[in-house]
Amino acid sequence: RKEVEQDPGPFNVPEGATVAFNCTYSNSASQSFFWYRQDCRKEPKLLMSVYSSGNEDGRFTAQLNRASQYISLLIRDSKLSDSATYLCVVRGVSGGYNKLIFGAGTRLAVHP
Amino acid sequence: DVKVTQSSRYLVKRTGEKVFLECVQDMDHENMFWYRQDPGLGLRLIYFSYDVKMKEKGDIPEGYSVSREKKERFSLILESASTNQTSMYLCASSLVKGYSNQPQHFGDGTRLSIL
Numbered sequence: 316r317k318e319v320e321q322d323p324g325p326f327n328v329p330e331g332a333t334v335a336f337n338c339t340y341s342n343s344a345s346q347s348f349f350w351y352r353q354d355c356r357k358e359p360k361l362l363m364s365v366y367s368s369g370n371e372d373g374r375f376t377a378q379l380n381r382a383s384q385y386i387s388l389l390i391r392d393s394k395l396s397d398s399a400t401y402l403c404v405v406r407g408v409s410g411g412y413n414k415l416i417f418g419a420g421t422r423l424a425v426h427p
Numbered sequence: 428d429v430k431v432t433q434s435s436r437y438l439v440k441r442t443g444e445k446v447f448l449e450c451v452q453d454m455d456h457e458n459m460f461w462y463r464q465d466p467g468l469g470l471r472l473i474y475f476s477y478d479v480k481m482k483e484k485g486d487i488p489e490g491y492s493v494s495r496e497k498k499e500r501f502s503l504i505l506e507s508a509s510t511n512q513t514s515m516y517l518c519a520s521s522l523v524k525g526y527s528n529q530p531q532h533f534g535d536g537t538r539l540s541i542l
Contacts (some may be wrong), residue, residue, distance in 0.1 A: 323467065349530075358517060358533035359470070402469065414485070415531060417462075419469035 316341055319418035321403050327424045332393045336421045338386040338403030347406035348379055350388050353420065354399045362388075362401070393425045430454070433518050433534035441542055446505040448537050450518030458521045459501035460531065461485075461493060463514040470517065476501055508541045515539075 321338045328334050340348075348365035363370065365377040365386055376389040386403055403418035434449035452459065458477050462470040462485075472485030474493040482493050490512060494502045501520075505512055515538050519531040 319469075356536075358535055360533070361530035414472055414475065417470040419467055 317418075318342060318407065318416045319403055319405050321401075321418040321421045323419060323421060325422040325424050327426060328393055330393055330395060330425055330427055332425075333389065333391050334393055334423065335390075336388045336401055336403075336423075338388075338418055338421075340384050340386070340403075340405045340416075342405070342407055343381075343384060345384075345405045345407060348377075348386050349404040349406075349415075350375075350377060350386075351402040351404055351417070352399045353402055359402055359417075390423075393423075395425050395427065398423055398425045431518055431520055431532050431534040433516075433537050435537050436535060437538050437540075439540045439542060440505075440508050442509060444505075444508050446508050446539070446541075448503040448505075448516055448518075448539070450501045450503070450534055451499050452501075452520040452532070453499065454520070454522070454532075455498065456520035456522050456532075457498075458523070458531075459495065460519040460521075461491075461501065461503045462517045462519065463487070464517055464536075465514050473503065510541050513539060513541045 319340050350362040351359040352362040353359040363372050365379050369378040374391045378387045400420040400422045402420045405416045407416045430453045432451045440446050460475045461473045464470045476482050476495045492504045517536045518534040521531045
């Protein structure tokens with residue numbers, strides 16, 4: 316089983332739609348969670364951190380459910396420019412060092 | 428703004444060659460990382476370094492080695508390239524030693540093909 320699992324998509328939605336991505340992680344001891352965004356043929360960039368109480372940044376809302384080991388990202392009022400792959404990222408431990416564990420990503424395509 | 432520069436965007440090499448991928452960051456970051464990204468598998472950590480001359484194996488170190496002689500430069504070496512090392516390679520850096528609760532800044536990536 317992968318440490319971080321995401322629905323690969325693609326999610327095809329019209330402009331203005333609300334779309335939600337889910338992610339599950341296997342290590343219950345994981346402490347930190349993030350969403351990264353990766354445009355086609357570009358590098359990943361941090362979109363937002365995910366806090367226990369849930370957090371919002373403009374049209375983006377991230378939530379964490381520790382009991383179910385589940386993270387979500389909600390995008391409201393989708394724009395064409397939101398088209399990208401969204402990577403769920405969890406902080407884990409390897410050999411005594413912290414490291415980030417990346418999901419394979421969920422692809423979003425927003426159309427006119 | 429943080430700048431992570433990888434030496435090549437596209438590279439084609441032959442099986443058995445020794446391949447060097449270079450990465451330089453300009454923000455005095457302590458931590459540097461090498462990942463490979465393959466469809467359906469996401470980013471997988473190959474090696475990382477939290478200090479000069481320090482290296483640690485990630486999840487898939489086999490067939491790779493690294494060098495960090497200077498703080499700003501982290502090199503990935505394929506000792507004898509094989510076709511299953513064809514992939515997108517991404518270098519990243521982050522600021523504080525050993526602490527990964529902070530954003531990693533990525534380079535543009537090197538798309539490496541081994542023939």
